[in-house]
Amino acid sequence: MPVYNGMPFLPETLDCLLNQTESNFELVVVDDGSTDATPSILAEAARHDRRIRVISLAHGGIVSALNAGLAAARAPLIARMDADDLCLPERLALQRQVLEADPELGLVASQVAYGGDAAVNRGFALFVDWTNGLVDPRDIRLKRFVETPLIHPTVMFRRECVTRFGGYRDGDFPEDYELWLRWLDRGVRMAKLPRELVTWREREDRLSRVHPRYSETAFYRCKAEYLARYLCEEAGPHRxxxxxxAGRTTRKRAAFLAEFGVTIAAFIDIDPRKVGQRIGGVPVWDKESLPDPGDTFVLAYVGNRGARDLISAHLEERGYREGRDYLLAA
Structure with a gap:
C-alpha cells in the first residue's frame, strides 16, 4: 500500500485491513515522503500491530513506491490497496481461496463499490459499472483494449508474475494499465470475483484525475503497442x-497503431457523406460491404458504449467472432 499525505482517510483504511478475517498477512506500507501526519499514524499503528512494516522513502512518485513495495513483500501472494479506499473484512480470504483453488490463474480482482457521486460523475460511474461486468477471464482478455478491465486496489496476484514478467514501469502512461496489458500479452489469466469487496473512493485530487500519465492520450498510446501485437498475431499477414x-477521434486513436507497424486498409462508417470517400488516402467502406471475416480483421475503434454493442451484434450476424475476427477497442 503506497501512501503520500494519506490524511484524513488513512486511519480508516488501516482499520479495515487489520480486521480482515484472513489474519496471516504482512501489510507493507510505503510512505512516499509524506509531509502530513501520515508518518506518525503509521509509526503508532506499527507499534500496536507487528504485521505492519513501514518503508519510508523520499518523495519519488507512485511507480517507485509501488516497486519498493513489491521488492519488500515476502509472501507468494501480493494484494494491492490504496490508502484512501476501504475493503470488506473477507476480501483477502476470498481472493486467496480463488488463487489457491485455481493454479492456472495469475491474478484475481474484485468488483468495486463506487465511493463517489454517481450523478455528478456519471461517466466515471458508468465506467465502474462496465468494469464490474468483466468477471470471466475471457471477457477481461478480450475487453482489455476498451478501457482498463481491473481496478488497481482490488487485485491480488502471484509473486511469480512479477518475477517472470516484471513489475511496474515508469513512463508517460498509466502504470497499472500497462502492467495488465503486458501480463495479459504474456498469457497471464486474470479473473474477478463477482462481489464488491472494495469501496473505491472518488476524489478530485486522485492521481488518475490530475496526473498527465492518466490522460486520454496516454491511455491510447499505452494500449497501441499491445493492440498492435494482438493484431499481428490474430490478423496475421494474410488479413x-x-x-x-471514420470520425476524427477514431482516426486519432488508430493513428497510434501506425507507430507500431499496423497498416489500416479501410475505415468503416455509417455516415453516407463519408462512405465511398478516402480519408488520408484510406477508403471508407459501408458496413454492408464488409468482406468475409477470413479476408478482414475488424477493429471497432468506437468509444460510445451503445455503439460498440450495435457493432458487435452486426459483426456477429455477419459471421465474425470476437477475438478471432474482430475486437472492440476505444
Missing part, C-alpha cells in the same frame, strides 16, 4: 485490418 469509425 487486412479495417477500423470501424
Amino acid at each position: 487486412r485490418v479495417a477500423v470501424w469509425g
